[in-house]
Amino acid sequence: MTTEATAAVKLTRKDFVTDQDVRWCPGCGDYAILSQVQRVLPELGVPREKIVFISGIGCSSRFPYYINTYGFHTIHGRAPTLASGLKISRPDLCVWIATGDGDGLSIGGNHLIHILRRNLNVQILLFNNRIYGLTKGQYSPTSEEGKITKSTPYGSPDHPFNPIGIALGAGATFVARSIDVENQHMPGVLLRAAQHKGASFVEVFQNCNIFNDGAFDYTTDKENKLDRQLRLENGKPMVFGKNNDKGIRMNSQMQAEVIEFKDGLSEKDCLIHDETNPAIAYMLSQMVAPKFPTPMGVFFAIQKTTYEEVATEQINTAKKTRPLTIEQLLKSGDVWTVK
Amino acid sequence: MTTAGTSTSGRTRTVTPKHDVVIRFAGDSGDGMQLTGAQFTAEAAIAGNDIATFPDYPAEIRAPAGTIHGVSGYQLNFSDHEVFTAGDEPSVLVVMNPAALKANIKDLAQNGILIVDTDSFTEQNLKKVKYEANPLEDGSLDKYQLFKIDITKLTTAALNDMGLSTKEATRCKNFFCLGLVSWLFHRPTEITIQHIEKKFKNKPGLAEANRRAFMAGYNYADTTELFAESYEVKSAPITAGTYRNITGNAATALGFVAAAQRAGRPLFLGSYPITPASDVLHELSKYKALDVVTYQAEDEIAGIGSAIGAAFGGAIGITTTSGPGLDLKAEALGLAAKVELPLVVADIQRAGPSTGLPTKTEQSDLLLAMFGRHGESPLPVIAAASPADCFMCAYTAVRIAVKYMTPVILLTDGYIANGSEPWKLPEVDQLPDITVKFATDAATYKPYSRDEKTLARPWAIPGTPGLEHRLGGLEGQNGSGNISSDPDNHELMTKLRAEKVQRIAQEIPPMRVMGPKSGDAIVVGWGSTFGPIHAAVKQLQKEGRSVAHSHISYINPLPSDLGDLLKNYKKVIIPEMNMGQLRMLIRANFLVDAIGINKMKGKPFTISELVTKISAIMDGRKLEAVQ
């Protein structure tokens, strides 16, 4: 978003809290995400009335009710469509989309890839809990293979989607990931997403403690998380581990591999993260636990024209070069007069 | 009365006056017959005739050449009096190949003029459409005035020194045909030449080729004394004003732009290409200078979703589609009804179910428009009667959407979408007022407070300080809009949404009746059947029948005086291009035993079939007897 910052009054987190009762299950990861978003919004310097949250259907999609901005809780999977129409006709607004793995990748998958492709200047937060929560526990497009759920008592036969890979494949200009419990990490990612001019896609690992509890425990486990997460920093070598003693390098097969800093290997052998390199971004998207640490942070960020800026430009040019009044328009074509 | 005239070559010829002529051009999709038809229409309009046209396309873009399903036709009715349809049966038929002959000859009137390009009647082409013998030779066309002309050869000969390929030269044969018929109907050549020059401004070579082909056709008719006589249709008494010939789709687009301009808001169209609605998208995409954004969405759902999003932001949100697309938009329409945002959905109907007959017309989406959403989700429905009427209907749809804060469904169909007629240009400042007033007062604002007269809720758009609110599909508390599952509130909201739509009846002008105020029968129609019904009832009245015609433009809500009106007639007859969808509504609403005349052929009614069937019903005969 690049909405001109005109907030005369400094807003605080409290300004973004609504009077509605929050109705997520106690302990749900959504609370943490809500709280991080409410923390980041005042930092944008955008007046509250210029911010709009749009969602589809699902637990994540209750989000707009709890943020005191303009909001629209729409229908299943379609949030990007409403956001597109709003942003194109009102480029002055700062538009956010809250969606989930079912809403955004199953029923709304088509809209998600197209909003990314068109590069509308909006922020998309995809809460990935790898399960259907609101409909009470069926497997989702990001559930792991063989997942046993209410609708798959014998295990799901599906291969799961990789949300980051989809976003990259769709031509997204900003792709990042964070985790609900990482309250030091998420605000930075959200801020970057908000400041990016173009469609920002942020996958947030979110724990559904009712239907898929512990889905990300392996990655978030306090003891071992530093060994299991790769914190991405642009221009820095890909180093991780409790003692910063491991890293990622590209082997001769052009594949990522984990190295330990011994036998002469060091930070110098590691790949340097470059947010503008799509090959690195794709490689990172394919790094899956437990073979690899899970990458966190900004995978990819580049600049491209946004849909609405081109659309607005076309209108302005038409007004300048081919001005037209409605009277002229109606009388255009072959006109004749009967006396 | 027959007079002698002087042709350009100085020969005398006989000029026979005619009141009206129906002409049809037919050929392969690639033969350019649509262009010939449209150009001949322009000539007739400028000559002051009243006109109505009906193009008939195949579903395939370029079906294999020479096949029946590749035949494309264009019919024009031009007259010295008011016309209501493109005409029942052509009295002149121009065919470019055996397929076009086979597909159209059954419609040609007895002793009608049949102009044929003999060059295309090769053994191979005849075989393609299963002609065992050449119909031009075997006497089977004896009941028509057959003119066999080697149009292709004559055209290429006229262009032979231009350095064109045979293919390029052959393509000009449609202008040769235009020249022939222009001579036949006494049209001045200058207008068409001007048109050619304008149309091919950037391709002077093509302009010259088409001009030459056109003049070659004209002169051929003149010098060879091909036709024993020529015809003249005098100008029709038409209300004074400035006119243009317009198709329904173009009129729909202009109606939307005019409404948005009157409302002082940008127009946003979210649409996915679909036949026969795409022309509205094409048309609107040209008007950026008038604050029109056209967004070609990834699918039908995104088309309506984006329009709702734009409406949330304060734009005039529109989505255009045809039946299959309306199916897909149902859920989003329900959302728009629940959140009470203004929106117009235009359904340019085509024959269904499923993909059906994509290029053929039908009125079979009426009940879909009325009821095709889950839950209690009433919406206003307006239907256009003719190509030019699409303008006011589109305009009115926006006006009502904004005034009542509701989605509105506008129904037109393939017949009037592609068909054209003269349209008297309106004065923009005389159009009904459309005022948009956004809520701004934070102290009094409630998302679901209501206007006393219209029950509309306030329109508060993002960017307005202090009015931050959340909309959504979940049932909301009356007033605050907060999520509520209170049983009494849900019932109240259900009734309020219905009542709001009902109140739109106060916008509907009194029903107009053509004919006696009471009598044996009233024929009631909606949508594009207006023309044929009107003409048929006029004819029946001339025959002395006690029958009236009344047309319904507002289908939901129905006009409040309609029920009483129907009681004044012994019989209520409802012709529709469906199985009786309006009839079902009329019966349900007024407990009237309405009788249907139903046609599901992908074609509009002809006047004569309506005359026959209405008479039969009035006489108490069984309809099957006159099928």
Ligand code: SF4
């Ligand atoms: S079902 Fe799961 S995702 Fe939904 S609110 Fe409860 S814990 Fe959160």
